[in-house]
Amino acid sequence: MLTHIPFPILPAPPSWFPGHMLQFQRNLPQLLTRTDVVLELRDARLPLTSINRKFEGVLQTWRRERGAIPTPPPTGEAGPSALPATPRPTGSGLLCERIVVFNKRDLVPEWGIEPFKRAMAAKYPDQRVFFASWNKTRDIKALNELLVGIAKHTPHAPEMNVLVVGMPNVGKSTLLNALRNIGIAGPTPKALRTGAHPGITRSLSTRLKLSIDPLVYAWDSPGVMLPFLGKGESGAERGVKLALIAGIKEGLYDIDALASYLLYRLNVLDPISPAYLKILPPGTQPLTDVYEFLDILAKRLGMLRRGGIRDTARAAVWFVQWWRNEGGFVAAATEHAAVRGWGFDFQWDLANPSDSDKSAGAVAPSDATAVGSDKSQERPDEAVIQARMEACIERFERGVDGEEDDGSNVSKTQEKKQARTELLAKRKAKAERRWAKKVGGV
Incomplete structure (x- = not known):
């Protein structure tokens, strides 16, 4: 584990x-x-x-x-x-x-x-x-x-x-x-x-x-993305999540970044038996190093470049595609996720109350996630899960409100456009006042 x-x-x-x-x-x-x-x-x-x-x-x-x-x-x-x-x-x-x-x-x-x-x-x-x-x-x-x-x-x-x-x-x-x-x-x-x-x-x-x-x-209407996904780790994580579900134009993200985050999320949901073990050789233990993981996966899939070098880039593409299709069903059926979270937007740890109620989509995560030694892997009852979900939703709302208050959801380009719009409005108002004064004095 x-x-x-x-x-x-x-x-x-x-x-x-x-x-x-x-x-x-x-x-x-x-x-x-x-x-x-x-x-x-x-x-x-x-x-x-x-x-x-x-x-x-x-x-x-x-x-x-x-x-x-x-x-x-x-x-x-x-x-x-x-x-x-x-x-x-x-x-x-x-x-x-x-x-x-x-x-x-x-x-x-x-x-x-x-x-x-x-x-x-x-x-x-x-x-x-x-x-x-x-x-x-x-x-x-x-x-x-x-x-x-x-x-x-x-x-x-x-x-x-x-x-x-x-x-x-x-x-x-x-x-x-x-x-x-x-x-x-x-x-x-x-x-x-x-x-x-x-x-x-x-x-x-x-x-x-x-x-x-x-x-x-x-x-039917066009899909509308956020004009700016946010600053800092919160914005970076939001973008990678949307790219993983193919919600962002292909090619805007490096595939290694997607594979690295996907590996992290599957580990968080089930650190005992993460879903990706289904595609690795029998007996493989859970991994945290994405390059080690991709090297093993490329070998398992027979993805080799000239000279027998393992093609980890192809393996990363295959890993993301696997999760979008078959792997999603495997992750949904994981046995231990109820004590760790639900999907990629809800994270909690029932064995470690001080680390509970995290919503990774709302706040910047810490450098590492510590996994508590849960004595019981039995699924908690629905009332407990609902309470954790409500706490995650509340944290998400606070994070969104905080981004709006401190301007984290506005890019530098948008700030420049807004500043120019305000400047032009001031110039127009000033010109109108001059014209009114001139006409009034005639």
Whole structure:
């Protein structure tokens, strides 16, 4: 068992915010005036990191303008079942629903889903939380029934319009294609182009019909990345996490950095029997040195360069791809993760209370993670897991607020642009005052 897991050295996060993302972000407020339901997709593997904070202010303004008032669940009912089955009444009489869909649920441990739903309901009572995998017919049917149910409870409206938003490569287009296939009888051709790389959808789609009776339409939208991922270790870790789920354009990150962080995270989740041991020779012990790990993996896979030198670069690419596909299922089924955390955004140590409640996506981690000698590897009950998750979400929110307060979420380029904008505004105001004075003195 590993007792000391060093945190890897990570590169500064790159900037990837092409023009189509900026254009959609600017058009979002106007688009919301025609929207009844916002379907916000996040990646279940990174339920906190895949939040686009730039959407929050716009969505809250939309809800205020429509008179939506967040209503906490009744006392003693904190789970998803406590959320209203029908749309909440709004002062304006306009439908205003926000559903947060955590896609790729089969890549996270099932034992954490219900505690996470309750933790989210306690923290964000105005949001519906839904877990789905686009390739699971049962999940798609349940989501379709949820949307149709909302539309049926607003009979005065001739149709319901759904806007799908989220970060790049969280599965928006794929999920919409699946919803359309379930909701429309008969063969339905694939309406939206999809792929494994981020940024395929570059503009707002035409309206797609998801249901005939009642009428439900949906728009697909471009994935929008944060303009700046943040300064320091927090920003560096946020960027590597998103790159691991292919949420950032391929090639912006060195593959060794991704492999190093992936090795670290799998060790943290299960220092006794990390998921990557499945792909190494039998009898291999857990490793913390990424170069030693890649050397062994390259030998196991027969990846050799001229002269018999092991091709660790190819092995690193294979390792990341393995985790995105098969390895995600292996990690989700790990036996000991419940005492260490859930996914890559939630970290705790039930054997070491002073080190508990860490959310690696919220604060800069220490140089190394010490692993407590947990006497019992039995899974804690759901109430304990929920409490740890709520603490992690709270820490994440404090970290985000802190970044906004100290300007850590603004790049130097953005600071220069803002300073120039303010300077031009001052010059314009000064010129207007001079002109007013001149005209007044004539």
